[in-house]
Amino acid sequence: MRKTTLHTFHIPVLGLGYSIDTPVKVARFGISSVVSVVEDGLIEKMREYHCAQSDEEYIAITEKDDDYRARRITAYLDLLGRIVDRQMKELLVQPFTKDADIVKYFEMLPIDSPVRKHYEVMLISSEKETLQELLRKEIRPGAIDVNIMSKIDNLTHGSPEFSDALSALRGIANSQLHSSIVFSAGYNPRLYNYIENFPCFFPDTNGVLSKKVILKVSDFRSALIQGKLLAKKGIWISEFRIESGLNCGGHAFATEGMLLGPILEEFKQKRSELATELFELCNIANMVKGNPVFPQQPPLKITVQGGIGTSNEDLFLMEYYGVDGTGWGSPFLLVPEVTNVDDHTLQQLATAKKEDYFLSAASPLGIPFQNFRNSTAEEQRKERIAKGRPGSPCYKKFLASDTEFTTTPICTASRQYQDLKIKQLKEKNLPEAEFQVEFDHITSKDCLCEGLSVSVFLKDNIPVPHKMTAVTICPGPNLAYFSGVFSLREMVDHIYGRWNVLNSLPRPNMFVNEAQLYIDYLKKLIGKSVDTMNAKQSKYLNTFKTNLIEGIEYYKGLLPSFKRETMQYIEVLKQQLNAQQAMLSALQIA
Structure with missing residues (x-):
């Protein structure tokens, strides 16, 4: 049974530009999504574009203006808020006719949602108008949440x-939105110290938060440590968003072999204890500061994302772990109504094979990065190497952090x-x-600032700065099981089990898929260390292997809990x- 009256899934942040205006496309249907604010140049271009689309006056905020980055972000978020507000006002007065957004709103809700059930009662009632007015009062927009990747924090001036x-x-913080900030990476x-400067993240006299904080974490330990750090400042964590270390899109923050199931089990067992501890720390901190305190413990949500592929999963x-919701990201890259994938890349994704998705070293951050072999950025990277001109022009410098050769930091993709x-x-x-191995490692880095932004320019016919048109896209490996181009309605129906958009490729359970990704990752780590293995590396790799073996044993004990699956499915699982256990047992670590 789903826990909320509205949607139980959100759309996580997708690259820099893929979900940059997703709220304009889905919030009016009650679906929450996350916007990236890394690239303020992109944000300013999108503000100009959406001002034109909305007949609003656009006044540029240039790099010559004081505090231009923060002001661009505030102005864009406020614009998104105004657009969604207008959409909601229009939706609320629409008649309940076929293809109207108000009808689509209710028909996309989960079948067991009380609001959806009220809608179905209205359809067969003789008092339709009365019930329709009651239904209008149940309509809520999805949240316009905003992601900050904590590691991207260069200081170029001031x-x-x-x-x-x-x-x-x-x-x-300066925007008018009443939503959440998602801290990741x-x-x-x-x-974390700077957040104390903004009252919107603290409770008001009624214990209400104007803006909430969501932490994206990979395990319970990370949630506890970061949660306590912020609670001691008086900041309440409204949600821990657990993401699979390897079965996700974008940057992959692998654990030491800890699998998603055991991680969720720890949250399940310790959730109440965690919430109580954070609540006490938070209220004590606010009392010391002289701030209002929470009269009672606020909700603490636990959500999970990464590699989910079926309604049963x-x-x-x-149902089993008691999470409050799930994140579905990469599949929405195949939904043009929702995300900004240019036509060429969309067709490449729609017809891709499993081997086209791979974990790469493309990120200048030095973190493994999910990549797509058929992207125009990957094609361009190889062409530049072939011409003897590897690397990219570096205009934006958001990932410039290397000072090996220069006083001013430069980007390893440059x-x-x-x-x-x-x-x-x-x-x-x-x-x-040996030379080739080193050379390939150096030239594997690619420009993400441009590549993860440009697709929206191509899709919306916005002039591309510096003619940098090569597209980088970073879907999770789970997208291998989705082929084609879908509507929002079709993808939502798939999530809720009313439709199936999976392709014919046999798809193991999400837990098996993630375990296999970790086994493959461990094999690569062993391969890299085989000639230089020391005691520290050996200990790390053996711990990694042990965690994987224990995780798989945990899943075997979990099999009777898969109540919605057939006996055949469970036997194959x-x-x-x-x-996988046999594969791990055969792995030799010095």
Whole structure:
């Protein structure tokens, strides 16, 4: 049974530009989504575009203006809020006729939603108008949530509050939105300290939060540590958003072999204890500050995302682990109504094979990055290498952090860095095979600032700055099981089990898929360490292997709990888990 009267899924942040205006497309249907605010140049272009679409006056905020990054973010978020408000006003007065948004709103809700049931009663009632007025009062927009990737926090000018992450936080805090900020990619002390400057993240005299904080985490330990750090500042975490370490899109933050099921089990067992501890710390901190306190413990949601592919999996996560909702990201890249994928890339995704999705070293952050072999950015990267000109022009510098060759940080994906690094490599006079390994590692880095932004320009016919038209896209490996182009209605119906959009490729359970990704990842780690293995590496790899074996054993014990699946499904699942255990047992670590 789903826990909410409205939707039980959200659409996570997708790249820089793929979900940049998704709220304009889905919020009026009660669906929450997350916007990236990394790239303020993109944000300003999108504000100009949507002002034109909405007949609003556009007044540019240029890089010459004071605090331009924060102001651009505030102005764009406020524009999104106004657009969604207008959409809601229009929807609320629509007649209940076929194809009207108000009808679509109710028909997309989960079947067991009380509001959906009220709608179905209205359809067969003789008092339709009375019931329709009651239904209108139940309509709520989806949230316009905003993501800050904590690790992207360069300071290119001025005092510390003008760093990328702090400026983004200020821009969000100064907006009129009543939604959530999603902190991802780990702990940033400067960012977490800065949040104390904004009253909107603290309870008012009624214990109500104007803006909420969501933490994206990979395990319980991370949730506890970061949750306590913020609670001691008086900041309540309204939601822990658990993401699979490897079965996700974008940057992949692998655990030490801890699988999603055991991680969710720990949250299930310790959730109440966690909420109580954070509540006490939070209220004590606010009392010391002289701030209002929460009269009672606010809700603490637990949600999960990464690799979910069927309605049964979605329901299992809610029914067995008690999570409050789920995130469905990569499948929405195949839904043009929702995300900004240009036509060429969309067709490549719609017809892709499983092997087209891979975990790469493309990110200048040095974090494994989900990638797509058929993207125009990957094609361009290889062409530049073939021409003897590897690397990219670096115009935006959001990921510029390397000072090996320069005083001013430069990006490892830049032509400048790769040229210097390759010259250094040539001076080593390595054997050809060793040289090629090092060369491939240097040139694997790609420009994400441009590549993850440009698709929306191509789709909306917006002029592309510097003619940088190569598209990077970073779906999770789960997208291999989805082929084609779908409508919003079709994808939502798939999530709720009313329709099936999976392709014919045999798809193991999400837990088996993630376990296999971790086994493959471990094999690569062992391969890289085989010639240089030391005691520390050996201990790490053996711990990784042990965690995987224990995780798979946990899943075998979980089999009787898959109540919605057939006996045949469970038997195949058991066989797959046994095969994975045997595979791990055969892995030799020095």
